[in-house]
Amino acid sequence: MKHLIDIKDFTTEEIDDILLLAENIIEHPDDYSEVCRRKKLATLFFEPSTRTRLSFEAAMLELGGSVLGFSEAQSSSASKGESVSDTVKTVSCYADIIAMRHPKEGAPLLASQRSCVPIINAGDGGHNHPTQTLTDLLTLKRELGKLSGLTIGLCGDLKFGRTVHSLVSAMCNYEDIKLIFISPEELSLPAYVKSELAKHQNVSWRESGSMEEELPSLDAIYMTRVQRERFFNEEDYLRLKDSFILDMEKVGLMKEDAIIMHPLPRVNEISVKVDDDKRACYFRQVSNGKYVRMALIKTLLEVQ
Ligand code: NCD
Numbered sequence: 441m442k443h444l445i446d447i448k449d450f451t452t453e454e455i456d457d458i459l460l461l462a463e464n465i466i467e468h469p470d471d472y473s474e475v476c477r478r479k480k481l482a483t484l485f486f487e488p489s490t491r492t493r494l495s496f497e498a499a500m501l502e503l504g505g506s507v508l509g510f511s512e513a514q515s516s517s518a519s520k521g522e523s524v525s526d527t528v529k530t531v532s533c534y535a536d537i538i539a540m541r542h543p544k545e546g547a548p549l550l551a552s553q554r555s556c557v558p559i560i561n562a563g564d565g566g567h568n569h570p571t572q573t574l575t576d577l578l579t580l581k582r583e584l585g586k587l588s589g590l591t592i593g594l595c596g597d598l599k600f601g602r603t604v605h606s607l608v609s610a611m612c613n614y615e616d617i618k619l620i621f622i623s624p625e626e627l628s629l630p631a632y633v634k635s636e637l638a639k640h641q642n643v644s645w646r647e648s649g650s651m652e653e654e655l656p657s658l659d660a661i662y663m664t665r666v667q668r669e670r671f672f673n674e675e676d677y678l679r680l681k682d683s684f685i686l687d688m689e690k691v692g693l694m695k696e697d698a699i700i701m702h703p704l705p706r707v708n709e710i711s712v713k714v715d716d717d718k719r720a721c722y723f724r725q726v727s728n729g730k731y732v733r734m735a736l737i738k739t740l741l742e743v744q
Contacts, residue, residue, distance in 0.1 A: 442740055443552040443559045447570040447606045452613040459578050461735035462728070469502065472734065475743050476505030482535035483509035484527065485562070486518060486542045491704060491726055492562050492571065496539045499733035508535060525554045532557045537741055539571075558740040566600040566670050572703050573606040574736060575729040576662070582728065583699045583721050584659055588615040593654050595622040595684050596664035596709055598629040600671075603703040604664060605633050612640040619645040620654050624683045626676070627666065651684055655693040661686065663702045663709050687711040694719060701725055 443449065450458070465472050481500040483493050489511070497507045510516045518527060524542065528551040531538055538555060540548045541562040548561035563569045581587055592611070598604050598621055608629070611617045619637075621629050628647060637645055648654050655661065663686055671677040686700065691714055694700075702710060702722040714720050 441556075441558055443548075443555075443561075444570050444736065444740065445549045445552055445559065445561045446568055447573045447610045449570075455574070455577065455610065455613065458574060458732060458735045458739055459581055461739065462574075462578050462731040463582075465731050465734050472503055472738065474504040475738055476500060476503035476741065479503075479505040479537070479741055479743065480535045481505060481507050481509075481737065482531045482538045483507060483511070483562070484516070484531060484538060484540040484542075485509070485511045486513040486516070486540075486547075487563065488512070489541055489562070491729060492541065492569075493539075495726075495730045496560075496562065496571075496733050496737075499730050499737055502730070503734055503737060505536075505737075524551055528555045528559070537737060560736065560740070563602055565602070566667065567602050568606045569602040569703075570606050571733060571736065572603040572729070573610045574732040575725060576603070576607050576701065576703070577610060578728040578732050579699075579701060579721060579725040580660060583724070584697075587611075587613075588617070590614075590616075590659045591618040591620070591657055593620045593622055593651075593658045593661045594664070595651060595661060595686075597627045597666045597680075598623045598664070599627045600667035601664040604662070605630070607662065608633055609636060612636065612643050615642050617643040619643060620658070621645065621647045622649070622651055622654060622684060623647075624680050625649075627680060627683075651686070651690055652693060655690060656695070658694065658698055660699045660701055661694070663700065663706075665705065665707045665709055682708070685709055685711065686714060688713050688717070691717055691719065 532555045539560040539562045545565040545567035552559040666681045
């Protein structure tokens with residue numbers, strides 16, 4: 441039985457297979473509309489979500505399966521003091537596969553050690569978010585036609601932004617990658633992610649404090665929101681929240697064929713005027729999220 445807790449749980453080949461399958465599903469959705477008949481997905485969301493939970497549910501419904509679950513810890517027995525481990529043992533009696541989001545780093549890993557059905561990490565605290573990464577990879581592939589030879593700027597809250605940590609880890613699978621980390625010093629990439637980068641000759645990286653200087657050379661800019669809920673105090677959040685804002689003036693510095701990505705939700709780090717620019721692909725990214733999750737569910741359930 442296979443789980444997806446960390447993007448490194450999948451080899452490059454396994455990731456590429458999921459992306460290919462997602463593309464096939466986009467081309468031929470009818471071929472997949474019954475593959476999960478009589479299968480159930482449980483979504484256990486102990487933290488807020490719009491896209492991740494609904495895209496998982498839409499994905500399972502489009503595969504012909506059913507969904508059950510909860511969308512806040514308060515409505516589960518966690519509010520009575522039940523452990524993650526007991527919750528998961530229980531839910532794995534009702535469902536064939538579980539997608540779990542939890543504010544504590546490592547909770548989905550613990551769940552995978554207790555579960556008798558596949559567990560998918562749908563975001564654990566400020567740590568990892570591997571299914572957003574599959575979404576991001578599919579977006580890079582569809583928009584830019586390749587995953588190697590790319591220069592990507594990652595901007596905003598690189599400390600708490602779990603989507604960034606998983607994406608950086610995934611990019612280590614591809615050749616000739618340049619990553620530029622643009623953030624306030626206090627929100628820079630954690631040391632454990634940097635030490636993973638150090639093991640890979642195929643990826644070069646540096647940190648920068650200026651969007652304007654970096655934008656002209658990028659193939660993609662990956663914007664993130666400052667993660668208010670993970671700050672220890674509101675003052676620091678207020679001081680840092682508007683450090684980097686992508687507006688039309690800055691978009692004007694980008695290459696014509698570059699792309700603007702964001703895992704969403706956006707707060708104000710991308711001006712809404714940018715939405716109409718052809719380089720803005722964050723809503724196409726949302727749509728890709730459903731298809732990679734369809735491919736992932738089908739793969740983990742090993743259905744034909
Ligand atoms: C992200 C998350 O939950 O980490 N959202 C998402 O799943 N698309 C990004 C965020 O919350 O900022």
